[in-house]
Amino acid sequence: MTNDQGHLMIKTALHAGRIMIENGSEVARVSDTISRIAANAGYPDSKVYVTITGIMMSVSGEENAQIEPVVSRSIDLEKITLVNDLSRHFAEHKITLAQFEERLTDLDQHSRYFPFWLQLVSAGLVSGTLEVVFRHNYPDFLVTCIIGLIGWWIFYVLNRLAKIRFLSEFLASAVIGVLALLAVKYHLGTNADDIIIGCVMPLVPGVPLTNAVRDILAGDLVSGIARGMEALMSAIAIGSGIAMILQAV
Template sequence: MGTEVSIAKLCMLAGKIMLKSGAETYRVEDTMNRIAKTYGMEDAQSYATPTGIHFSIDFSEYTNFMRITNRATDLHKIAEVNSVSRKIAAGELEINKAFSMLEHIDQARLTFPKWMQIIAAAFVSGSFAIMFGGTWPDFIPAFIAGSVGFAGMLGADKLVDIRFIAEFIGSVIIGVVAILFMTNGLGASLDKIIIGAVMPLVPGLHITNAVRDLIAGHLIAGVSKGVEALLTAFAIGAGVAVIIGFI
């Protein structure tokens, strides 16, 4: 019985890390089932939604449940869990060693520091402004508006802890900065500056995961992620619209 509990804990930890890091639900379930099968649990049952994980080592056994409240985007952690899973499937890791490796991944801070994310958002914003048809005079305004807006979103996310409100505040800041540049004669196209600057806030991964979950037959997860992406897009658009409405 002790070994079975260890298998359940191992699978739940792997699923928790992947789901909190932004993995698709079908990938989470597949990873948990493969790990359990490698350790001899042929009838393991797993069910994941964006906000929770259910797992049982057999269809007639008790079910383990874990609620997921905070989710982010950390593809590095997903890749690390996949690496551990492949080693388990190859028979290279015993349960205790695999569990220790997953605990290390769970506790590690693998995301880039905030200042680096802000710099990356700045270059992404300026580049998208050019890609969407803007001119070089639009690059610097989009560069600055995108970085300031992204920094504002990160700060608001810490204070409010509601992602939609944080993204709304970030888009409001972007609209204000873009308009200030235009009123001072810097920049050629307001819409290109704003479009480029909001791109770091756009929920591209959520939309992709929603489609992939729907294609894989995970209708609940796909629809819920799609609604989450839609609300995020609405928050971004509303923030910009509020500022433009005052012009």
């Protein structure tokens, strides 16, 4: 009987950990959450090893360790927050372990994103506002908003189709470069440099970069370097997309 409880605990803890890593949490938070779940379920001396591509966990006194691979990675901070809330509720005995597992499955299947039009408008506003903040170029605000919106739209659609983040970033930034140069050529904008700087801002790999620094500082060197590589690849993809267009003109 205790064995069943232990299996359910490991399953739930690994499930929670996988959801958190898949959606862009740092490694220290994941191992902290998993050990808390284990401690609150009555196994204070569990061992857990978390990396960005997989989680291993064992309970002292039991024979086998369990492995949970993490295959896909995206960014959804709301899911991390919800797993965090569920873990808190479990610690306060508001939900049982079985309910916890049930809600995790539910959470995993239904993602609650902002509506697509709001994401598009946000991408446009990020581009426009940051272009003005960085470059103080007020006349190009509107055209930057529009090109940033189109760039994000292309990135989003390609990411859905191809599921290769670097490729989508490369193509989206290339399109942004072409549109910015065209806008200046047809006198819709005044400075192509400023427009491009604003428009690539929604594509900036903010989450992998911040997490890379946090992971390395926390001592999770393997995951930190892997995340740093991810961020660097994104930056190179964006940069080479722009560089290709600038060289071609």
